[in-house]
Amino acid sequence: MTAAASRQPMPQSSTSDLPSRQPERVDPLVDVTGLAKRFGRLEVLRGVDVGFRRARVTAVIGPNGSGKTTLIKAVLGLVRPDAGTVAFDGEIVEPGDVTYRSRVGYMPQRAAFPENLTGREVLTMLRDLRAGDARQLDEMLLQTLALEPELDKPLRTLSGGNRQKVNAAVAFLFRPDLIVLDEPTAGLDPVASSALKEAIRSAKARGVTFVLTSHIVSELEELADDIVFLLDGRALFAGTTDDLKRETGEDRLERAIAHLMISPR
Amino acid sequence: MNLVAPASSSPAPAPSAIGKVLAYQLNDVVRSRWALAYTLFFLLVTDALFRFGGGGTQVILSLLNVVLILIPLVSLVFGTMYLYSTREFVELMLAQPVRRSDLFAGLYGGLLLPLAVGFVLGTGLPFIWHGAAVAEHLPTLGRLMGVGVMLTAAFLALAFWISVRFEDRVKGLGAALLLWLFLAVIYDGLLLLVAYTFSAYPLEQPMIVLGMLNPISLARVLLLLTLDVAALLGYTGAAFERFFGTGLGTALSLGALLAWWGVPLALARRRFLRKDF
Numbered sequence: 209m210t211a212a213a214s215r216q217p218m219p220q221s222s223t224s225d226l227p228s229r230q231p232e233r234v235d236p237l238v239d240v241t242g243l244a245k246r247f248g249r250l251e252v253l254r255g256v257d258v259g260f261r262r263a264r265v266t267a268v269i270g271p272n273g274s275g276k277t278t279l280i281k282a283v284l285g286l287v288r289p290d291a292g293t294v295a296f297d298g299e300i301v302e303p304g305d306v307t308y309r310s311r312v313g314y315m316p317q318r319a320a321f322p323e324n325l326t327g328r329e330v331l332t333m334l335r336d337l338r339a340g341d342a343r344q345l346d347e348m349l350l351q352t353l354a355l356e357p358e359l360d361k362p363l364r365t366l367s368g369g370n371r372q373k374v375n376a377a378v379a380f381l382f383r384p385d386l387i388v389l390d391e392p393t394a395g396l397d398p399v400a401s402s403a404l405k406e407a408i409r410s411a412k413a414r415g416v417t418f419v420l421t422s423h424i425v426s427e428l429e430e431l432a433d434d435i436v437f438l439l440d441g442r443a444l445f446a447g448t449t450d451d452l453k454r455e456t457g458e459d460r461l462e463r464a465i466a467h468l469m470i471s472p473r
Numbered sequence: 474m475n476l477v478a479p480a481s482s483s484p485a486p487a488p489s490a491i492g493k494v495l496a497y498q499l500n501d502v503v504r505s506r507w508a509l510a511y512t513l514f515f516l517l518v519t520d521a522l523f524r525f526g527g528g529g530t531q532v533i534l535s536l537l538n539v540v541l542i543l544i545p546l547v548s549l550v551f552g553t554m555y556l557y558s559t560r561e562f563v564e565l566m567l568a569q570p571v572r573r574s575d576l577f578a579g580l581y582g583g584l585l586l587p588l589a590v591g592f593v594l595g596t597g598l599p600f601i602w603h604g605a606a607v608a609e610h611l612p613t614l615g616r617l618m619g620v621g622v623m624l625t626a627a628f629l630a631l632a633f634w635i636s637v638r639f640e641d642r643v644k645g646l647g648a649a650l651l652l653w654l655f656l657a658v659i660y661d662g663l664l665l666l667v668a669y670t671f672s673a674y675p676l677e678q679p680m681i682v683l684g685m686l687n688p689i690s691l692a693r694v695l696l697l698l699t700l701d702v703a704a705l706l707g708y709t710g711a712a713f714e715r716f717f718g719t720g721l722g723t724a725l726s727l728g729a730l731l732a733w734w735g736v737p738l739a740l741a742r743r744r745f746l747r748k749d750f
Binding site: 281324336339 | 490493494497498500501504505558559560561562564565566567568569570571572573746747749750
């Protein structure tokens, strides 16, 4: 299978594609081109080309240290790439460009909030920071996660799981067009985890694009439409889950992913 | 034709988020009780100095050493600790439509304000309730407060620079403590050593230069020059007084102290704007 470093998912898999040449292109919400990043001597990303398609859930997978978080952070503008570009909704994001982020929600891997403030204060503060944004808040997740009674306690007194719930609610709160979730269900109890998945599905139905990383295969099976497989800083596979199954000859996503990890080429 | 203007799909960022970041951070810092403890400490020390010993001038002189040692220590340690503990939240804020420069300014102001206000209130209030806030003492007290605030600003800037320079918080905290130890304690010892070793040579000018290279020495010189007790200081102070007279010496050391604030702050800001989070 030579989907290696291929451009965004293509319905019919072609075996002879040159990397990055794809005449008819779907119009992804986020288009990452030739992204490279090194930290010191460590090359974390070596020319990644992927697109995150609209109203779909793209799962970025790969072993630890394969560059998943760096890729996500580059899309968010938290990491400045050494080479390559990120385009959001057709426009290339310049360094220092912040306006597109009013359309992006982010749930980091670890929820770390100011200890002495309450959840409500942090939500208010984030809303104030997004002052240009007149959109109605999406408080659905706050309610389904039963966070209401927790919001008036100082965040330091909240359990790790509850803090993670606040973290998730923040990503959805401002009705963004793109929601980036870094290991979203790690640390959530099953009830909260299924509420979050439900929220993802319903937001997707409204046209929200999702990018998430996860190691939990059952979760990927449930949620992911597209898969980006990173290994050593390269996108070895980018395509739909069906493409992945077809190319690996496996009928279960778990086996297909295992197949990628074991014999990456 | 649309009669209703369509909602802009990419709203401009708020003119400046500095105020909002600052307000939130003030809230957080004040509630952390660090700032309160800091204020109380100055309050107690100043009050105790009034109770144990004489009038305003002696109190100011005794306070001077507390200011020179404690303000750099607290600004450095509290500054770096706070920044490391807030790192992940900074990351989350940077994922919002907020300019990095705004966030940096808000963070810096949000730390500087409580520490500076805590110091000014902590030392100022006892002067008022002991009735020593009279015209005679006001200029020196004002100087003390001014220099204290400048030291706070300079060492907070150094704390910011350290925390963006070192990813690892243990290294960062270690660097902060070492820097304090060097500037507050070791530097004076080295200066003495130099003076002793080269006592056969004219040392005034090198001493002036060496004094300028340490913000704590600078602050000391600035304060002692106005207190008219420069002779107590030995080499550095005497040289300053003789060579510059009070006016030029003050201006020069003030300028150097400002550089100790501006340069680290500019370096920290530059790195913050380019950093990977």
